[in-house]
Amino acid sequence: MAKKTYTVMVVSDHHSPVKRYQIQKSFLVQVGVGVLLLAGMGLGGTMHYFRVAQDAAENRILREENLTLRGQLKSVRERIEHIGSTLDRVERFDQKLRAITLLSDPQRNLAMGPTETEPGTTAPTTDTQFTQLATSETPNALMGRLDRLSAEATRQEQSLQELQAYFQDQKSLLASTPSLWPARGWVTSDFGSRLDPYTADRVMHAGLDIAAPHGKEVFAPSDGTVVFAGLEGGYGNVLVIDHGYGIKTRYGHLAKMLVKAGDKVKRGSLIAAVGNTGRSTGPHLHYEVRVNGIPQNPRKFILEE
Template sequence: MPTPPKAQQYTLIVVSDHSQAVRKFRLPRRWLRRGAYAGGGVALVGLLTLGHYFSLLGTGTENRILREENAQLRSQILLVQEKVAHISATLDRVERFDAKLRTAVTQLQDPERGLAIGPVGKSAETPLAGAAPAAHESVAALPGRLASLESEATRQESSLRELQEYFDDQKSLLASTPSLWPARGWVTSDFGVRVDPYTAERMMHRGLDIATATGQPVYSPSDGTVVFAGTEGGYGKVLVIDHGYGVKTRYGHLSEIFAKLGERVKRGARVAAVGNTGRSTGPHLHYEVRVNGIPENPRKFILE
């Protein structure tokens, strides 16, 4: 029966620097192989552990950065929410002010004069939807809230532009309203039914007769344009000024007319002189105000 081969071995010789005996260690090959495997495994585990450690370090750094960014985002979101609340409150105040202005415009109309432009088209609308957002309003609701505020701001801009146009028109109306006395003197015949001095019949007197000396100045009671300057039957020399908005003023029995046809005159401008032309019983100014062709009492318009 053949003898089995001896297992391969390695001999490790240890030589001391001193005079000690040389030592020999016989190591089977399989031990060295197992030791190499074990060392490799330990090295691999060490490398994996080291890699995991550095990975954890990187993750910790990223988490710290993310926490800082989240804190900044929360701060910015709170700031945006505060601004949204401020804008919402401001628009709400503008809404209430708009409603007050429109109410005031409606109450200031003067139907007696027949010159009202308003009321402005829209009355107070529904107040701003939703009160100012709470500080804890969710982030998901912010886009919708901002869109709502943008829409409300656009509507408010349109509403305020309408009010501005109205007040600009009112400013023009006030400048065109015949609010001054056209001449200095005393009223000898008022607006309304009277006894005609020529026929002794009761007739409608369409204006005011202001007695004063011949040549006394006649002033334009408001801004306007001269649309007639000439002679007209019993009125003698007549001047007619168109003030816009359907309002015209007439001046009769004049001695002179200074304003020219088509001329634009300002309130208080000297446009003529008192006279005694036409069918007149003495020097005076016959003054009329007509709105859309209908005679109105001039006293309704005089403010001074």
């Protein structure tokens, strides 16, 4: 069977003869297939180029983000180290404060770790607790450390709240401690056993007798509430102030009382005047300090000279 052919005639503009070329159909098909293959390869190469270019751009962005994340991760590690070191210092300071203030006393039911290491053991260091961070540490490991730091911070917060409550209580106790002389004069009879000026018998004197001119000011030695103001047998005119914490003070033989039951007084407040009422041999102030009802030597509370 004869192969199909195509005739191509080339006509020149000049008087040259017409040229004829016969091309087989199979050749044209091969040429067409070749052109299509080349076009496909060109298109594929172009697409591959753009894909590679896009991947390169994305890789560059990823590298930059990776560098940024590494920097942020380093910053997080440094912050964890700093927080861990701070918490360790706070814990050591907390233990010292508790040792000083005896907050580790079991009767207070407050939890506290030992301030000193037991024989044969070593105290944990900052590195072993929080700040020993490997450069290859994973985000999950960092999150675990952050969780432990958060738990430690919560525990320290509770501990410091206990200390705050203790110091607030101590502040209130100091404000309630009768630390001032209630009147200016001279002590004619001290706390303890003495001869009764009326009977000459040896008896217990439960306070201080402070001699002073009639009408001399009497001041509250600390904050408190007046719980009694009136006559009481041999004490004459008497004031009793409750300072809290089981502490009460008593002022006898007063000429006049400037406060009444229920009044709040502050340290240094004017409350009465020295007198000679009741069983008294002369103008003076009888001053007592009682703790839970038991007479105490007032001198051990007075901080003034």
